[in-house]
Amino acid sequence: MSALPVGSLWKEYRRYRSGLAGLALLASLLALSAMAIALVPLDAYGQWNNPSYWSEYPKAAPPAWVNYITGLKLPEHLVLKDPIIDRSAIGRVKVITHTFRFAFPYEAFPDDFVFKFSLKYGASPPLVELSAERPDGVRMLLARSAMPPRSEGSEARAYDSAIFSTDRNLRVNLANHLAERLGILASPDGISPERMIFAKGGPSMADGGTGVLKGDYAFQARFFLLGDQDDVISSSLVIGGKVFGLFGTDDLRRDLSVGILWGTPIALSIGISVAVLSALIGLAYGVISGYHGGRLDELMMRLNDVAYAIPALPFLILLALSLGRSLLYVIAYLILFGWVGIAKVARSAALQIKAAPYIEAVELLGASSWRVIFRHIVPQLIPYAIANIALSVPAAILAEAGLSFLGLGDPRVPTWGQILHDAQLHGAAARGLWWWALSPGMMLALSSLAFVMIGYALDRALNPRMRGI
Amino acid sequence: MALKGFLIQRALNMAAILLITVLLTMAILGPSADAILKRAIEQETRTEILQNKELVGKFKDPGELEDYVKSQVQGRISSMGLNDPWYSPKRLWTIAIRVMTLDFGQSYYIRGYGGSSNVRDIILESLPRTVLLFGTATLLTAILGILIGAAAAKRAGSLLDKIVMGYAAISNSFPLWWIGMLAILLFSYTLRIFPARATPPIPPADPAYPAALLYHMALPLLTMVSMGFGGWAYMVRNLMVGVLQEDYIMVARAKGVPEGRILYGHALRSAAPPIVTMMALALSGSFGGAMITEAVFDWPGLGRLYWEAIGLLDVPVIVGLTYVSTLVFLLSVFMADILYGILDPRIRIG
Numbered sequence: 001m002s003a004l005p006v007g008s009l010w011k012e013y014r015r016y017r018s019g020l021a022g023l024a025l026l027a028s029l030l031a032l033s034a035m036a037i038a039l040v041p042l043d044a045y046g047q048w049n050n051p052s053y054w055s056e057y058p059k060a061a062p063p064a065w066v067n068y069i070t071g072l073k074l075p076e077h078l079v080l081k082d083p084i085i086d087r088s089a090i091g092r093v094k095v096i097t098h099t100f101r102f103a104f105p106y107e108a109f110p111d112d113f114v115f116k117f118s119l120k121y122g123a124s125p126p127l128v129e130l131s132a133e134r135p136d137g138v139r140m141l142l143a144r145s146a147m148p149p150r151s152e153g154s155e156a157r158a159y160d161s162a163i164f165s166t167d168r169n170l171r172v173n174l175a176n177h178l179a180e181r182l183g184i185l186a187s188p189d190g191i192s193p194e195r196m197i198f199a200k201g202g203p204s205m206a207d208g209g210t211g212v213l214k215g216d217y218a219f220q221a222r223f224f225l226l227g228d229q230d231d232v233i234s235s236s237l238v239i240g241g242k243v244f245g246l247f248g249t250d251d252l253r254r255d256l257s258v259g260i261l262w263g264t265p266i267a268l269s270i271g272i273s274v275a276v277l278s279a280l281i282g283l284a285y286g287v288i289s290g291y292h293g294g295r296l297d298e299l300m301m302r303l304n305d306v307a308y309a310i311p312a313l314p315f316l317i318l319l320a321l322s323l324g325r326s327l328l329y330v331i332a333y334l335i336l337f338g339w340v341g342i343a344k345v346a347r348s349a350a351l352q353i354k355a356a357p358y359i360e361a362v363e364l365l366g367a368s369s370w371r372v373i374f375r376h377i378v379p380q381l382i383p384y385a386i387a388n389i390a391l392s393v394p395a396a397i398l399a400e401a402g403l404s405f406l407g408l409g410d411p412r413v414p415t416w417g418q419i420l421h422d423a424q425l426h427g428a429a430a431r432g433l434w435w436w437a438l439s440p441g442m443m444l445a446l447s448s449l450a451f452v453m454i455g456y457a458l459d460r461a462l463n464p465r466m467r468g469i
Numbered sequence: 470m471a472l473k474g475f476l477i478q479r480a481l482n483m484a485a486i487l488l489i490t491v492l493l494t495m496a497i498l499g500p501s502a503d504a505i506l507k508r509a510i511e512q513e514t515r516t517e518i519l520q521n522k523e524l525v526g527k528f529k530d531p532g533e534l535e536d537y538v539k540s541q542v543q544g545r546i547s548s549m550g551l552n553d554p555w556y557s558p559k560r561l562w563t564i565a566i567r568v569m570t571l572d573f574g575q576s577y578y579i580r581g582y583g584g585s586s587n588v589r590d591i592i593l594e595s596l597p598r599t600v601l602l603f604g605t606a607t608l609l610t611a612i613l614g615i616l617i618g619a620a621a622a623k624r625a626g627s628l629l630d631k632i633v634m635g636y637a638a639i640s641n642s643f644p645l646w647w648i649g650m651l652a653i654l655l656f657s658y659t660l661r662i663f664p665a666r667a668t669p670p671i672p673p674a675d676p677a678y679p680a681a682l683l684y685h686m687a688l689p690l691l692t693m694v695s696m697g698f699g700g701w702a703y704m705v706r707n708l709m710v711g712v713l714q715e716d717y718i719m720v721a722r723a724k725g726v727p728e729g730r731i732l733y734g735h736a737l738r739s740a741a742p743p744i745v746t747m748m749a750l751a752l753s754g755s756f757g758g759a760m761i762t763e764a765v766f767d768w769p770g771l772g773r774l775y776w777e778a779i780g781l782l783d784v785p786v787i788v789g790l791t792y793v794s795t796l797v798f799l800l801s802v803f804m805a806d807i808l809y810g811i812l813d814p815r816i817r818i819g
Contacts, residue, residue, distance in 0.1 A: 018638070305482065306489050309802075311794045313760055317779050318497045318787070398644050402761050405646060406776070420647065424765070429654040430665065437654060441647035448642035456638055456703075463707075 009383045012461040019457025025450035033265035044255070045262045048414045054253040056236070058111070061244040062435050067106075075106040077241035077249075081234075083221075094225040100237045101218045109195045109208050111240035115163045115221060118233040122156040124226035125149045130163055131222075132197050135215025138181070140197060141173050156229035165194045165240075178206060194240070248435040251426045256419065260439055263416045266327075267397050267447055270415075274331055274396035275389040278338030283385055285339060286346025287377055291354055291369065297347075304343055312337045313402065320408040327410040330403060334396050342388045346381055353377050383462055390455035394448030401444050416440035479806075483799045484569075490795045491568050492561065494788050499555030506577065506784070507546060514542045564788070573789035578781045579774070582673060588789040591774065599763075599770030602686055603755030606693040611748050613694065614701020615737070621702060622709030623732050630706070637703035640696045649765040652692045663688040667768040689766040704747065708740040715739070742813040746805040753801030 013019050047053035058077040067073050083098035098117075115130055125147040132140045143163045150157075163170070171188035174196055178184045186206050195208030198217070202210040223232050247256035289300040319333045353359060353376065362372060403409060404417025405424070423429075423436040518524060518538055528534040546552060553560050567574065573588035581591045621633040657665035667689055669681035712718065713736050721731050763772035771790060778786035 018635070302482070302485070306486050309486050309795055309799055310490055310493070311791060311798070314775055314779070314787070314791055314794070315493075315497070317760075318494070321779065321782075322497050322500070394642050401644060402646070405761060406764070420650070424650065429650055430658055432654070432658060434651075434654055437647070437650050441644065441651070444647065445639075445643045448644075449639060452638045452642045456634070459707075463711075 009386070009458075009461060013457055016457035016460060018453050019461070022450050022453025022455075022457060025446065026454065029264055029268060029447055029450060032261065033268060036261035036264055040258055040261050044258045045414070048254060048259060049411060051252055054249075054255070056114075056116075056238045057249050057253040057255055058240055058242070058244050059249065059253050060251050060431075060433055060436075061242060061249045062433075063246055063248040063439075064243045065246070066243060066435075073105070073107040074243045075104070075108055075110050075239070075241035077244040078102055078237075078239040080237040080239075083235055083237075085232075090224075092226070094230065096223045096225065096232045098221045098223070098232065098235045099218055100220075101216060102239070103216050104198060104212075104239075105214050106241075107212055107214075108242065109198050109212060111242065112165045112194050113237065113239045114165065115219065115235065115237050116160070117162070117221065117223075117235035118158060118160045119147065119223065119225075119230070120156050120158050120233055121147065121150070121225065121230040122227045123150055123152055123154055124230075126226060126230060127224040128161075128163075129222045129224070131220050133218040133220060134197070135213055135217065136201060138201065140177050142170050142193070142197070143167065143173060145169065156227060156231075158233060174206070247439050250419070250422060250436050251428075251433070252422070256436065256439060259414050259419050260416065260443055263414070263419070263440065263443060264447070266413060266415055267400070267444070270327070270331060270334075270400050271393035271397040271447070271451070272389075274334040274338055275392040277331075278335050278392060278396075279342055279385045279389045281335065282339035282342035282388075283346045283378065283381060286343035286348075287350045287373055287381070289343070290347035290350030291373055291377065293351075293354075301347070304340060307337070307340045308344075310337075313399075316399065316403055317406065317408060320403060325403075325408050325410055327413045330400060330410065334399055338392055338396065342385065345384065345388075349381055349384070350377050353380060383458075387455060387458035387462055390451050390458055393451040394455075397444065397448055397451075416444050479803060483803065486799060487569060487792065487795060488565060491565050491788065491792055494791045495555060495561060495564060498782070498784050498787060503551060503555050506782075507551060510545050510551075511542045514538065514545060568788060568792050573792075574785045576778075576786050577783045579778060579783050579786050588785045591786065592771070592789055592793060595769060595771045595774045598682075598768065599772065600755070601682075602689060602768055602770060603693075603759070604752060605686075606690050606697065607748075607751045607755045609690075609694045610697035611701055611751065613698040615705050615744065617698065618702035618705025619709055619732055619737055621706040622713060622736070623728070625706075625710050625713075633699070633702050633706065637699035640699035641703070643696060645693065645696050645759070646761040646765045648696055649689065649692050649762060652688060653765070656688055665767075667766040686768075689762065689768060692766075693762070701747075705740065705744060708743060709736050712736045712739045742809045745808050745812060749801045749805035749808060750798075753797050 056079050061077055064076045080100045080102060083100050086097040088095045119126060127146050130143045132142055147159060170193045171191045174191050174193055175186050175188040178186050184203060191206045196206050198212055199205040199208045200210040200213045204210055219237050221235060245255055245257050247260050249255055289297045316333050323329060359372060359376060362376060400415065401417030404415050405421045407421050409415055409418040419440040420437060428436040515538055518541065571589060575586045576588050576591060579591060580586055581594050617633055621630040624630055653665050656663045664685050667685045669678060669685050671678055671681055718731060718735060721735055760772040760776050763770050764776050775790050
C-alpha cells in the first residue's frame with residue numbers, strides 16, 4: 001500500500017473523464033437540492049401524506065411533456081392562484097373583480113373546473129358572478145349566486161365557497177346563453193359546461209361536438225360587496241386537465257415534482273452522512289485494533305466478524321420494526337452495518353505501517369501512540385477512506401430506498417423509495433402509470449451513478465496498476 | 470496438525486458467531502413479539518370461548534366466566550413457553566440450543582403448502598425455489614461477467630473496454646428491484662410477453678408445474694442477469710489488467726504463446742482465487758434470496774418468506790431464516806477460504 005497524499009490523488013484523479021463526469025453529475029444534484037430547498041415550498045413537502053392538501057391536483061396525470069412525445073396535445077392541469085384584481089364601486093356597492101387569464105392551446109377538453117373563493121362579510125350577504133370570456137370574444141355567464149345571509153348586526157367573518165363545473169346552476173345559465181345567442185333550445189341536462197365553454201361556436205357546442213376552440217381564455221369573478229368591512233380574501237381557479245407539471249401526479253393527486261425534488265437533498269444527506277460516519281468509525285476501529293494488537297485486536301476482530309456475518313437487510317427491517325423508523329434511526333442502523341468493511345482494510349494497513357522501521361524510530365523518539373496513529377497511520381489511509389466513502393454513498397442511498405420500498409420509511413420524511421412503495425402499492429405497473437415508477441427510480445439511479453463513477457475513478461487513481469488505463 | 474487446529478478454531482468461531490446472531494435476533498424481536506403474541510392469544514381464546522354458547526351457558530356469573538377465560542389464556546401462554554420474559558436465561562438457552570440444532574419449532578401464523586406449521590419444513594419448501602432462481606442467475610451472471618471482463622482486459626483502453634466499464638457503473642447504480650418494476654410494466658403489462666407474477670397459478674403437484682415455473686422465472690432471471698454481469702465484468706477486468714502486466718505474461722508473449730492461451734490459460738488462472746471466492750460468496754448470498762427482488766417479482770422463495778414472516782412478526786420463522794442465512798454465509802466464507810488455499814499455493818496453510 002503506497003502512500004498517496006490527497007493533493008497528488010487529485011492530480012491522478014482528474015485524468016479520468018468518467019470521474020470528472022461523476023463530479024459534474026454530483027454538482028448538478030447539489031444544485032437541484034439547492035433549487036428544491038429554495039423553490040419548492042417546504043409546506044407542500046410537509047403535507048405529502050395529507051390527502052386534503054392535494055385535492056386541487058389531478059389524479060394520476062402523466063407529466064405535461066408527454067404532449068411533445070405523443071403529439072396529442074392533452075390539456076394541462078392548471079392551478080391558478082394569482083388573479084388580476086380590480087376594485088371599483090357602483091354607488092355604495094364595492095365591486096371587486098378577480099380575473100384569471102390562461103392560454104388553452106390543447107386539442108382535448110378539460111375534465112372539469114372549480115372556482116374557489118374566500119370572502120369576509122357581515123350582515124348583508126354579497127353577490128358573486130362568474131363568467132368566461134372566450135378567444136372569439138363571446139362572453140358566457142356561468143353562475144350568479146348570493147352568499148347565505150347572516151343574522152342582523154353580526155361581525156364580518158370569513159366564508160369559504162366554491163363553484164364547480166358540475167353545478168346545475170351553470171347548465172341552466174349556459175342553456176339560456178344558447179337560447180339567446182344561437183336560438184337553440186337545449187335541455188340543461190344535455191349541456192356539459194367544461195366542454196361548451198371551451199368549444200367552437202356552433203349548433204352542437206353544448207356537448208363540445210364542434211371541437212376545441214384554442215386560444216386565450218379569461219375567467220372573471222365579480223364580487224358585489226355591501227358592507228364596509230366586507231372583502232375578498234382569496235380566490236383560485238383549477239382547470240382539470242389530463243397532464244400535469246414536470247413529473248405528473250400520483251393516484252393520491254400528489255404533485256410528484258415536490259416529492260422528487262425534495263427527495264434529492266434528503267437522499268444525498270442520508271448517503272453522505274452514513275458513508276462519512278461509517279468510514280470514520282471503521283477507520284478508527286481498524287487502526288486501533290491493528291495498532292494495539294494482542295488480545296484487544298483479537299476481540300475487536302471477532303466482533304467485526306459477527307457484524308460482517310449478520311444478514312444486513314433482515315436486521316435492518318427488524319430494527320426498523322422494533323425500535324422505530326425515524327430517519328435518524330434509519331441512518332444509525334445503516335451505519336451499524338456500514339463500518340465493517342473499511343475496519344478490516346484499515347486494520348491490515350495499520351499492521352503493515354506499524355511494522356515499518358520509521359514508525360519504530362518515531363516510537364523510540366518518544367511519540368505517544370495517539371501521535372503515531374493520527375500523524376503517521378491515519379493520513380496514509382485517507383485516500384482509501386475517500387474512495388470507500390464514494391462507494392458506500394450509493395449503497396446507503398439504495399439501502400434506505402429498499403427499506404422505504406418495503407414500507408419501512410419515515411412517514412414524516414418522504415423519499416424516492418417511499419414514492420416507489422406507493423407506486424407498487426397502487427399497482428402503477430399494472431395500470432401503466434409509468435411516470436410514477438420511472439422518475440423516482442431514475443433519480444435514485446442518477447445519484448448513485450454519480451458516486452459510483454467517482455468511486456471507480458478513485459479506485460483506479462489509487463491503484464498504481466490501473467493508472468492510465 | 471496445523472490444518473486441524475485451523476479447522477477447529479474456525480468451527481469454534483463460526484459457532485460463536487451463530488450463537489451471537491441468534492441471541493441478537495431474540496433481543497431485537499423479544500420484547501415487542503412477546504407482547505403482540507400474548508395479546509393475540511388472549512383475543513383468540515376469548516372469541517373461541519364466547520362463541521361456544523354451550524360453554525358460556527354453564528356460567529351464571531360473568532365474573533366466573535372472566536376467571537375461566539383468564540385461566541385458559543394463562544394455560545395457553547405457559548404451554549407456548551411465554552411465561553418467562555424473553556431475556557430469561559432458561560428461555561434464551563433452550564431457544565439457542567434448539568435453533569443451533571436446526572429445530573426451529575412451530576410457526577405462529579405462516580403455513581407451508583401442505584398446511585405444515587413446522588418452520589424447518591416451511592423453509593425447506595421455499596429453499597429450492599430460491600436456489601433455482603438466484604443460483605441460476607448468479608451462475609449465468611458470473612460466467613457472462615468473467616468472459617466479458619476478460620475480453621475487456623485484453624483490450625484495456627479500447628472502445629469495448631470503455632463500454633463495459635460504463636455499463637458496469639450504470640448497472641451497479643440502478644436498484645435491481647426498480648428495474649424489476651419497470652420490466653414488469655414493460656414486458657408483462659405493455660407488451661404482454663411474460664407473466665407479471667412469478668408464482669405459477671397451478672399447484673406444485675401438477676405435472677405441468679416445472680415448465681410453468683421456468684416460464685414464470687424468465688423475466689426475473691433476465692432482469693437479474695442483465696443488471697448483474699456488469700459488476701462482475703468490472704471486477705474481473707480489473708484483476709486481469711493487473712495480472713496481464715506481470716513479467717511472466719510478457720515472457721509468455723515473447724515465447725510466442727497464443728494470445729487466447731495467455732488470456733484464459735495464464736492470466737485468468739492467476740486471477741482465479743479472488744474470482745472463485747467472489748463466486749462462492751455470491752452463491753451463498755443467493756441462498757438468502759433477495760427480499761425486495763422476490764417481493765417485486767412475487768417469487769415464492771426464502772426472501773418473500775422472510776418478508777412475510779417479518780410482516781406477521783412470526784418469530785420462529787424469522788429466527789429460523791436468520792439462522793439459516795447466517796449459517797450458509799459462514800459455511801461459504803469458510804469454503805471460499807479453503808478454495809483460495811487450493812488455487813493459490815502462496816497462502817496454503819500447514
